[in-house]
Amino acid sequence: MLKSHFNLQKDEVEEIEEEPISPVYHEEQVGEISPDEELVPVFKFPERRLNKGEINSRLGVLGKIASGDGYNFIEDISNIDFPNLDSLYLAGNKITSLLGIERLKNLRILHVRNNPIKLLNGFDSEHKKLQYVNLRNCKVSTLKQVKKLRVLTALEILILKGCPYMGGTGEEDAENPEEEDNAELRVEVLAALPRVKRLNKGAITPEERTEANDLMKQWIEEGENDEEELEEENHEQESIEEP
Secondary structure (H helix, E strand, O other), X not given: OOOOOOOOEOXXXXXXXXXXXXXXXOOOOOOOOOOOOOOOOOOOOXXXXXXXXXXXXXXXXXXXXXXXXXXXXXXXXXXXXXXXXXXXXXXXXXXXXXXXXXXOXXXXXXXXOOOOOOEOOOOOOOOOOOOEEEOOOXXXXXXXXXXXXXXXXXXXXXXXXXXXXXXOXXXXXXXXXXXXXXXXXXXXXXXXXXXXXXXXOEXXXXXXXXXXXXHHHHHHHHOOOOHHHXXXXXXXXXXXXXX
């Protein structure tokens, strides 16, 4: 049997053990998302039977992802292929793009804190179970990118603390670890993602929800114009694709 715990995070990777027994993934009960602390998700697989070749192929993908001088040098997840994956933890790596997660249709928790991710491509309307997304200290810098999370109809908890858009640097900041969120930016995020119940460490308040509703109406009246941010995104994408 394969152990279902595999954290691809900085300085810590759980070893996968394989025994010469019928290769069956067993489902484990997943608890409720805690509203008070950041999660440390693990890989969970519903019960299903895979042949040996399929198991080796999928473990090979994980081996390639985790290769490098250390376990905190993961750069590319475009080939990840675990359609029944429940939770993915990739904090503290070198990931610049989330392309590849569109295949993880059953994902419920995504934790990619401390990665140089600027563009939030890869999220899909088929992610109907994705409730928790942690992008703390990533490089997200515009509301245009945040709006890409609108396709996540189940999203309840979003962590953007430390991102340039929220006034951060995209790096760990030991001097101001508990800096207060900008109130106006919280309202902007909520207006873009009205289903969110908690942003960063703070639950959404009734006052914030009222202000967000007013802002949404203002956007509708004025017409949302993301042309400038779209040009910026295209420029960033070209920079990423350059060798």
